[in-house]
Amino acid sequence: MSVHELNAIDRLVTLLSKLPGIGKKSASRLAYHILDTDVSYARVLAEQLASLHEAIRRCSVCGSFTETDPCPICADITRDAHTMCVVERAQDVRIIEESREFNGRFHVLGGLIAPLDGIHPGDLSIGQLLERVKRNKVREVILALNPTVEGDTTALYLQNLLKEGGVTVSRLASGLPVGGDLEYTDKLTLSRSFRYRVRME
């Protein structure tokens, strides 16, 4: 007999430790915090989790998460339909929206080309992207893909497909982060910040 037989806590810890960035220690801390907190918190959280997948679906136009279909962004006629921002995952839409830098439409690829992980162009929503670009007479496609090997590969692949249709293809700038320090910047980032240096006028 030992304390390890506290099954309800153990089961919660096991479940929580499956979340990204949550190790066994953090999961244990969270579980005990929930146990220490008023029962209403656990109940409301349980309800939200239970109904999450029913409340949220994919937008049939852009592929982002939404409660309505089409999503509020695709349905918003005041947004620029001729500029399209291509992102890897649905959550990237929220990140870019919060920056308030972009007022066009989005397209969620659903991943990045990574042949070693078995992800090929056919697994991504590239056909739909080309179709939307053509139908909406999109003039510029901004590739907001992470500056990684997979992001670079996917960007090059899309650029080749899109430039045939005369579309301007651009990519988010890569370089030193604001507030960053040369000393702590990795070589590849430093190399990019030189290659794409901006002339001061």
Added chain:
Amino acid sequence: MSVHELNAIDRLVTLLSKLPGIGKKSASRLAYHILDTDVSYARVLAEQLASLHEAIRRCSVCGSFTETDPCPICADITRDAHTMCVVERAQDVRIIEESREFNGRFHVLGGLIAPLDGIHPGDLSIGQLLERVKRNKVREVILALNPTVEGDTTALYLQNLLKEGGVTVSRLASGLPVGGDLEYTDKLTLSRSFRYRVRME
């Protein structure tokens, strides 16, 4: 209209960001991860959360979290009843159990004396501790309290109460962590590691 109207995700993010060590960004990452994962994960997690407070109660003897009352540790007659380990919180019991260093009984104080935060000795289960020590003829009380101002205050307070009954009172050693580095050790810890240095024989 904006993506910020995705209420079901927003509500989950708000709830998750109330957990300790989970900021808004982490909460958002977790929420999207749950959304990306198979619906069964969210359902099982929801069930565990909903039933947690019903499944787990406080042991009426030691105060730790348990599914049965008394808890498996208090009910285990093979454990040393004359040695008692005093901890601040119920989750500390699990941490010490996992170290397999202790085979006696536990007592959960339910906090530490902190007059500035309005926590006085009367708010802790000190009366029950003294009563258990007397009834079970406890010979040694090990204070496994954090080496903080509140932990020190509480330890001194308990020591004064317990020594009157002729009980040996000890406290967990405080000093350099294993694998630690003098250079990165704070002054107070270094000072303690000198004061409580151990003679090598």
